Amino acid sequence: MDLEREFERVVAADHRIEPRDWMPDGYRKTLIRQIAQHAHSEIIGMQPEGNWISRAPSLRRKAILLAKVQDEAGHGLYLYAATETLGADREDLTTKLIEGRQKYSSIFNYPTLTFADVGVIGWLVDGAAICNQVPLCRTSYGPYARAMIRVCKEESFHQRQGYELLMTMMRGTDAQKAMVQDAVNRWWWPSLMMFGPPDAESSNTEQSMVWRIKRHTNDELRQRFVDMSVPQAEKLGVTLPDPKIAWNAERGHHDFGDIDWDEFWQVVKGDGPCNAERIENRRKAHEDGAWVREAAAAYAAKKERVA
Numbered sequence: 440m441d442l443e444r445e446f447e448r449v450v451a452a453d454h455r456i457e458p459r460d461w462m463p464d465g466y467r468k469t470l471i472r473q474i475a476q477h478a479h480s481e482i483i484g485m486q487p488e489g490n491w492i493s494r495a496p497s498l499r500r501k502a503i504l505l506a507k508v509q510d511e512a513g514h515g516l517y518l519y520a521a522t523e524t525l526g527a528d529r530e531d532l533t534t535k536l537i538e539g540r541q542k543y544s545s546i547f548n549y550p551t552l553t554f555a556d557v558g559v560i561g562w563l564v565d566g567a568a569i570c571n572q573v574p575l576c577r578t579s580y581g582p583y584a585r586a587m588i589r590v591c592k593e594e595s596f597h598q599r600q601g602y603e604l605l606m607t608m609m610r611g612t613d614a615q616k617a618m619v620q621d622a623v624n625r626w627w628w629p630s631l632m633m634f635g636p637p638d639a640e641s642s643n644t645e646q647s648m649v650w651r652i653k654r655h656t657n658d659e660l661r662q663r664f665v666d667m668s669v670p671q672a673e674k675l676g677v678t679l680p681d682p683k684i685a686w687n688a689e690r691g692h693h694d695f696g697d698i699d700w701d702e703f704w705q706v707v708k709g710d711g712p713c714n715a716e717r718i719e720n721r722r723k724a725h726e727d728g729a730w731v732r733e734a735a736a737a738y739a740a741k742k743e744r745v746a
């Protein structure tokens with residue numbers, strides 16, 4: 440009882456729970472679920488843009504894209520390390536991902552058809568990720584909150600590179616402008632889905648807000664993202680593919696149209712355009728990397744024997 444009260448006191452005071460502190464089983468389970476899904480998203484999220492590294496239109500764009508995709512790998516690793524502080528096993532999490540027993544973000548199941556998609560992923564997908572993750576810098580679990588600080592700094596750079604890429608294309612030929620608009624049309628709605636189901640259908644939000652794992656609800660963050668993106672789209676010169684977007688002075692926010700939640704759940708359940716391909720690539724990369732893990736384990740064992 441005392442331990443539980445102390446946990447609640449720390450959370451209510453906006454202090455951090457640390458790995459050795461007592462925590463309710465449900466809190467630990469929810470954190471492992473969310474952080475593992477987040478880590479998987481970063482790692483699977485390398486694939487859509489990775490698709491364009493070999494075909495980037497200039498050396499500069501290629502260097503930027505390589506750095507960005509490597510950053511996502513780094514984010515995945517900090518996050519897996521954060522789950523390990525909760526007692527999770529990284530190998531086990533990877534197996535669950537490959538066997539479809541753990542989720543990753545719906546957004547990475549859409550294809551990248553042109554180089555404009557790289558810019559739009561930076562602008563909208565990293566933009567949505569920042570909206571969602573900046574509040575997570577204040578999440579109640581210390582290692583997750585601290586990982587988010589660095590991740591958010593890198594995501595801001597990613598967002599700017601995407602926006603700058605699109606600005607450059609929008610100063611180009613009509614064909615390049617059309618390519619940007621087409622990419623915006625394809626990524627806008629899936630980006631709104633990244634924030635998760637509407638609050639009324641979000642099974643985890645209520646408890647996660649009480650535990651201060653989540654600091655805002657899915658709908659609050661989605662609204663923040665729409666409000667942020669509308670002026671950016673205007674400045675860029677693209678049209679967001681939603682005729683219902685309009686400023687609502689009474690609410691002090693933009694109204695927007697209905698999201699296709701059937702599509703969202705279909706993608707989450709494994710039936711999106713690229714789910715099978717993403718998981719197959721991840722499985723193959725994991726198998727191809729077996730010799731590296733074996734070599735690292737053999738080296739660690741040898742060092743231990745010598746010490």
Ligand code: FAQ
Nearest residue numbers: 477480481484543544545568632633634635641642643644
């Ligand atoms: N996709 O009750 P809620 C990035 C699931 S990183 C798939 O509302 P919760 C960086 C949810 O897991 C992007 N599944 O869930 C980058 C739950 O199922 P479960 C990832 C989704 O956890 C950029 C069920 O639906 N970011 O982009 C999705 O309270 C560019 C009910 O939902 C994070 O993971 C979805 N979109 O709220 C990388 C941030 N939404 O587990 C490369 C941390 C919901 O009960 C290139 N995570 N589900 O079986 C979070 O903030 C939360 O987990 C939410 C979902 C907000 C995503």
